Amino acid sequence: MELVDRSGEWELLKDAFAACGEGRGQLVLVGGRFASGKTELLHAFGDHVVDSRALLLSATGARSEGALQRGVLGQLFHSDTLPPSVIARAVSLILPAADPGQFGGPSMRPSDARVAQELCTIVSTLAKDRPVVMLVDDVQYADDASLQALLYLIRRMRTIPVLMVLSECAQPWTPRPWFHGELAGCPHRELTLQPLSAHGVAELVQLRLGPGALELADGIHAVSGGVPLLVKALIEDQPHGVGQPYVGAAFGRAILACLHRCEPSFLEVARGMAILGDQATPAMVGPLIGMDGGLVEQHLDGMARSGQFSPAELKRPAVHAALLDSLSPAERVTMHRDAAELLYWNGASPITVARHVLGADDASAQWAIRILRDAADQSLVDDDVDTAIRCLSLALRASIDAKERILITAALARAEWRVNPLAASRRLAPLHDSLVDGTLTGRDLVTFIRYLLWQGKLDDATAQLGPVLESLTEADAQIAAELGLAYQFVYGTAPVALPQEATNNPWTRARVTLTSMMQHGGGEELVNNALHVLASCALGDSTLEMLATALSVLMGADRVDEAAAANDRLLADAERRNAPMWQAVLASMRAHIALRQGDPIRADELAASALELMSPQNWGVLIGYPLSTLMLANTAMGRHEQAAALAQLIVPEAMFKTIFGPRYLNARGHHYLATGRLLAAFSDFEECGELVAGLGLDMPVISMWRGDLAEVQVLLGRPWTAKELVTAQLEWAGGVTGRVRGVSLRVLAATSDPAERPRLLYAALDHLQASGDRLELARCLVDLAQAHHELGELELARSAALRASQEARSCHAAPLLDRLSRWSVDVAETPSAAPDEGDDAVGSVLSAAELRVAALATLGHTNREIGRRLYITPSTVEQHLTKVYRKLNVGGRKDLPAGLSLHVASTATTA
Numbered sequence: 001m002e003l004v005d006r007s008g009e010w011e012l013l014k015d016a017f018a019a020c021g022e023g024r025g026q027l028v029l030v031g032g033r034f035a036s037g038k039t040e041l042l043h044a045f046g047d048h049v050v051d052s053r054a055l056l057l058s059a060t061g062a063r064s065e066g067a068l069q070r071g072v073l074g075q076l077f078h079s080d081t082l083p084p085s086v087i088a089r090a091v092s093l094i095l096p097a098a099d100p101g102q103f104g105g106p107s108m109r110p111s112d113a114r115v116a117q118e119l120c121t122i123v124s125t126l127a128k129d130r131p132v133v134m135l136v137d138d139v140q141y142a143d144d145a146s147l148q149a150l151l152y153l154i155r156r157m158r159t160i161p162v163l164m165v166l167s168e169c170a171q172p173w174t175p176r177p178w179f180h181g182e183l184a185g186c187p188h189r190e191l192t193l194q195p196l197s198a199h200g201v202a203e204l205v206q207l208r209l210g211p212g213a214l215e216l217a218d219g220i221h222a223v224s225g226g227v228p229l230l231v232k233a234l235i236e237d238q239p240h241g242v243g244q245p246y247v248g249a250a251f252g253r254a255i256l257a258c259l260h261r262c263e264p265s266f267l268e269v270a271r272g273m274a275i276l277g278d279q280a281t282p283a284m285v286g287p288l289i290g291m292d293g294g295l296v297e298q299h300l301d302g303m304a305r306s307g308q309f310s311p312a313e314l315k316r317p318a319v320h321a322a323l324l325d326s327l328s329p330a331e332r333v334t335m336h337r338d339a340a341e342l343l344y345w346n347g348a349s350p351i352t353v354a355r356h357v358l359g360a361d362d363a364s365a366q367w368a369i370r371i372l373r374d375a376a377d378q379s380l381v382d383d384d385v386d387t388a389i390r391c392l393s394l395a396l397r398a399s400i401d402a403k404e405r406i407l408i409t410a411a412l413a414r415a416e417w418r419v420n421p422l423a424a425s426r427r428l429a430p431l432h433d434s435l436v437d438g439t440l441t442g443r444d445l446v447t448f449i450r451y452l453l454w455q456g457k458l459d460d461a462t463a464q465l466g467p468v469l470e471s472l473t474e475a476d477a478q479i480a481a482e483l484g485l486a487y488q489f490v491y492g493t494a495p496v497a498l499p500q501e502a503t504n505n506p507w508t509r510a511r512v513t514l515t516s517m518m519q520h521g522g523g524e525e526l527v528n529n530a531l532h533v534l535a536s537c538a539l540g541d542s543t544l545e546m547l548a549t550a551l552s553v554l555m556g557a558d559r560v561d562e563a564a565a566a567n568d569r570l571l572a573d574a575e576r577r578n579a580p581m582w583q584a585v586l587a588s589m590r591a592h593i594a595l596r597q598g599d600p601i602r603a604d605e606l607a608a609s610a611l612e613l614m615s616p617q618n619w620g621v622l623i624g625y626p627l628s629t630l631m632l633a634n635t636a637m638g639r640h641e642q643a644a645a646l647a648q649l650i651v652p653e654a655m656f657k658t659i660f661g662p663r664y665l666n667a668r669g670h671h672y673l674a675t676g677r678l679l680a681a682f683s684d685f686e687e688c689g690e691l692v693a694g695l696g697l698d699m700p701v702i703s704m705w706r707g708d709l710a711e712v713q714v715l716l717g718r719p720w721t722a723k724e725l726v727t728a729q730l731e732w733a734g735g736v737t738g739r740v741r742g743v744s745l746r747v748l749a750a751t752s753d754p755a756e757r758p759r760l761l762y763a764a765l766d767h768l769q770a771s772g773d774r775l776e777l778a779r780c781l782v783d784l785a786q787a788h789h790e791l792g793e794l795e796l797a798r799s800a801a802l803r804a805s806q807e808a809r810s811c812h813a814a815p816l817l818d819r820l821s822r823w824s825v826d827v828a829e830t831p832s833a834a835p836d837e838g839d840d841a842v843g844s845v846l847s848a849a850e851l852r853v854a855a856l857a858t859l860g861h862t863n864r865e866i867g868r869r870l871y872i873t874p875s876t877v878e879q880h881l882t883k884v885y886r887k888l889n890v891g892g893r894k895d896l897p898a899g900l901s902l903h904v905a906s907t908a909t910t911a
Helices: 007-021 038-051 071-076 084-094 110-127 144-154 177-184 198-209 211-224 228-237 249-260 264-279 282-289 293-305 317-325 329-345 350-360 368-381 385-398 402-417 421-425 429-437 442-454 458-471 474-491 506-520 524-536 544-556 560-576 580-596 600-613 616-636 640-647 653-657 660-674 678-695 705-715 719-733 738-751 754-771 774-790 794-810 814-827 837-845 848-858 863-870 874-888 898-910
Strands: 026-032 055-060 132-137 162-169 189-192
Touching: 007 026, 007 038, 007 162, 007 189, 026 038, 038 055, 038 132, 038 162, 055 071, 071 084, 071 132, 071 144, 084 110, 110 132, 110 144, 144 162, 144 177, 198 211, 198 228, 211 228, 228 249, 249 264, 249 317, 264 282, 264 293, 264 317, 264 329, 264 350, 282 293, 282 329, 329 350, 350 368, 350 385, 368 385, 368 402, 385 402, 402 421, 402 429, 402 442, 421 442, 421 616, 442 458, 442 474, 442 616, 458 474, 474 506, 474 544, 524 544, 524 560, 544 560, 544 580, 560 580, 580 600, 580 616, 600 616, 616 640, 616 653, 616 660, 640 660, 653 660, 653 678, 660 678, 660 705, 678 705, 705 719, 705 738, 719 738, 738 754, 738 774, 754 774, 774 794, 774 814, 794 814, 848 863, 848 874, 863 874
Parallel strands: 026 162, 026 189, 055 132, 132 162
Antiparallel strands: none
């Protein structure tokens, strides 16, 4: 039997036992709260007594046996350790018991005094042979006759080798003050069991679960309060003994066991407190359970003073849950219903009352639906979408008013939109007619039309949008702005029915300003306005499209780093507020920004996470956004199989009527271009141009389809047609953004005479460097290195190739590295292509085989690819690289001198 944190108590009992053995009677009183370990301590001590060859007599009091007079005496003298003659004598004295109604005070009837005297004589006779130890556990439940007999013996055992140990649970009030008064006048020792310390809990955890579970100890101590029964229950609950403590069925049973041993009425008080939670005061608990509030307070105060469950302990989450679980479903429903009404009439907040209405699953009270709707509104403000949806769902089931049901349906759709747009869209049907009769107004109008737009129902949205916009007044400027931005976010331009001039209204001014990029291109004032929107607008249902548009403005103006920082803040906010739809949209935008920064790995991760946050059905037509970024990122990294699989996914046909259609076609076209399917790429780029023209968005800042088409024409051997296309793109761009001009100049160089190409490419580099697009910068550097090589300018070619290799590796652009390695063979075929002195010195340290392997490693080739190229095994490659790292004193391939890539020529020719 495990006893921890009880060394002092154990020594006191052993000392009393030793004194008893010396002929001096001893009385020890053991106190403590319920479940403090008194019974376990007495059992362990009883085993010690038996092992010491003393005579043990033991009994346990029970609440249910309190009316059984002399019941405890019967237990004490019915021990198997007593001679049969002694048992028979004791039984003849104890039975029949006196009428229980005649007891209840300190006096003894003559017959009882005689019984006590005879039993005392029996004990004295037994003690002549060996010490006698009498243990009575839970003496607070002992019957009056037994207590009188024990007191009789206590008063006479000073010179008898008898040890009596009485354990008692502290209680709110003393049921037999006369018994305690008598005990106080008798010599005795006292010990009170305290909760286990943190060290004691750790020792018990280690004993039960092993050393590997010690990390649980602090958590178990905190949850249990050190109460031994609760500690052991939690240990039993642990499924594997690791991690945070798990609170399970054993803990719940232990809590109820503690409470059942208290006064029966206290369990009702505790359950009432659990139901009311934070609103649990004596004045509220009393009416709920049919008890006077003053009596409730007496229960709580008494239990706290006696060391049992204090109000704070009852409110611990684990205790709270155990109390609620102890109620039957019917009891819980009834108590929640009563609590809801009680709290409502006492002026509690709508959310507080609504929790109980939900718990009862009953909104039949006249006031309940209004409370549920108010609670849903506040829950959305608090980002508790689940509670809002539950409140509105119950209100919808309970409402019988047609107009009210429409308003609840609209509010429910608005709440569901944040976590499950598809579920929200399924509520569109009953809302259609309500637009005509004017039932839906304000925020509900925006909600309804947004659903139509996201699901690609453009005709329905347009049909509803016209009359709605005509009906709006100047006071509805925010509603009009939200509708315009929601439309623009999906279709690129704002509805013509909206005001096209900025006004003094901040919402209208923000919408018109942000729309101007789509219609006229960006500028410094526009960027400043976008930054202002991002700094001043909090993320919410009504601002998502506005914030997304502001991020698009920054990207269009080549302010990608600022866009990334703002997007990161918004995404963190969405994650903190547990809004999957916001997270998905913002993660999709952040993936786009990462790709623009030249980080396809990060773009791939973000776009994939966006698609995981919402199902394809929830995305609606917006699925083209993350899907296109994912395709472009995989194509940039040379993951053509993954890009091909993405291109095969079925997308909504309606998507091609939105701004995401051209972006999707652009991504698929680049996949086809990278894999040599030129005609398929041509078709996608051409269709992309048709779509942006149809949307009124034929601007290079939106889509560089002309430049994309020109790249295909170059590969098809039609440089003159390509030149016309990219020239038109440059003239259209008009220097609006450096990235557009840089990409266009790079493509134009491919259509020009070889002697003209470096000039154009250097100009492109300047623009791309400033735009922050490292991937396009790497492409331009590869083109520049090749252009110099074709002109025989090998030193310039080497310099450009070195920088191109660095940029391509930083962007994980495997296709560019592969292209670089293919033509850079020729760069080193002449003496002028030899490495510089620094590279030569490095080369002299390495063997020819090591140099060949290291040169290919700097270009980003894997060990398997190097082995295949040099006709050696991957393990041989690894052995060479290990020697290279040691000779050059570097940590790995990322630290190899980039100039080694220029030795790739000799690598190929020697191999």
